[in-house]
Amino acid sequence: MRLPARRRTVLPGFGLALGFTVTYLCLLVLLPLGGLALRSRGMSAAAFIEAVTSDRALAAIGLSLGAAAAAAAVNAVFGLLVAWVLVRYRFPGRRLVDACVDLPFALPTSVAGIALTAVYAPAGWLGKQLAPLGVQIAFTRLGVIVALTFIGLPFVVRAVQPVLEDLDPEFEDAAASLGASRLQTFRHVLLPSIAPALLTGTTLAFARALGEYGSVVFISGNLPFKTEVVTLLIVARLEQFDYAGATAIATTMLAVSFLALLTINLLQAWSRRRGVLA
């Protein structure tokens, strides 16, 4: 099977590069993940289901899914807005703002976690403003959403930005010359072209939020049944030396992660096809 590929090219080093890549991935990634699969297969189905469907686990899984979806939705709207403003408008400090969008990628999550907690605690800079309105963010479910919004922020912006930059202005010209208002142009011309990128970015933000730990652990307060996300529950199970329970929940999460990865790949294939058509 490999021979035809090799005949087409004179480039050296295929065997060495591929061999190294596959060995490295197997040792560092596949082998440990295989251990996880082996471990969860060692459990009886009843014990597995019991660990995943206990009231506390269901509450944690529900909160993780709900908060990750809410944060991804916030990021879809505001990420699109930020990308739009950065690409289309000129204002002082635009370059600086553009560079800072990646802060959640660069900042250690524990630093983000304590910073967000300090700002949104009832006595914090922003928490103080919200307290008279009866809104408490830190140590509630809202706090979980705030932390997950922070860590997912760059995904939508960075997915949409290049697409907006590459859009051919002729389409907008055509729409305008046919009498479309800006809102109509946005709705019928721009939005369909950026939809795949927007969806990809939102799915990435959702997937990242689902597995997030560091930034949530400080702001959530970690109350079982109330503000305990699924990653916190895994850590709690590990600290009680309940390895089977931790493994069962982690395996379930892994399955969701795979599903998200698959969705992202399909979305990207879709957006590439869109790109060819446009």
Next chain:
Amino acid sequence: MTAATDRRTEPAAVRWTLTAAALAFLLCFLFVPLAAVFVQAFADGVRQYWLAVVEPTALAALRLTALAALVAVPLNTLFGVAAAWALARFEFPGRGLLLTLIDLPFAISPVVAGLVFVLMFGAQGLLGAWLSAHGIRVIFAVPGILLATLFVTVPFVARELIPVMQEQGSEEEQAALALGASGWQMFRRVTLPNIRWALLYGVVLLNARAIGEFGAVSIVSGHIRGQTNTAPLHVEILYNEYNFAAAFAVASVLALMALATLAAKSILGRQTTTESTEGAEDIPAQGRES
């Protein structure tokens, strides 16, 4: 200004409102928290700040973080270059699967990443009995921290290099070989100069994640002060002890590194875009340089 160009952008009031809304969002979620790190760090004065940073366990944590980065950066850079060479230059069955596998650590929760190493090397793990019989500690020790850091940073360099190398194509490399260059000469003189900015970009991101990883490292570390505590974990310990000023002081050191990462990223990002738009005239440009 015709009616058509007027319709291509929004009225000034709309532009202004949208910009204000976007900046307000970024203010609440990015800039205010970032400012809070530095303000809280100096809450007890400059002297206390300095004492918190040079405190022995804080320095030990920063050293361990540096060690993790020093191990992860070269190994995963080497991996990234090898993977990009195999995947961007050759077609073979299973190529798509391999691409997905490289991305896998990004899709996995850091907590799960830490857990898989505990299940493998921990006291109750698959290799646990064998390891303890030979007196080797991986979990709750430095090797576990290095493994977890390596795991979460696998994809960075490969992901940056593969699209760039695919776009550039292999004509220049084939020309070098036809002119009698050895494989190593071709790699050093043609491939490496062509990918240098993308490579550096990937290394910067890899380094930032190696320094900042929290979830995976937290699970395998055991939080032994001065021994298995990395800087992000040290921040957590200080915070949970209500030693807020010290926690934010160490956090501010990490935040400064993050800001340096952003600066490097923004400069390198501009370099990579000029590199790929220059694509068409790449060969004469190379000629001028040498």
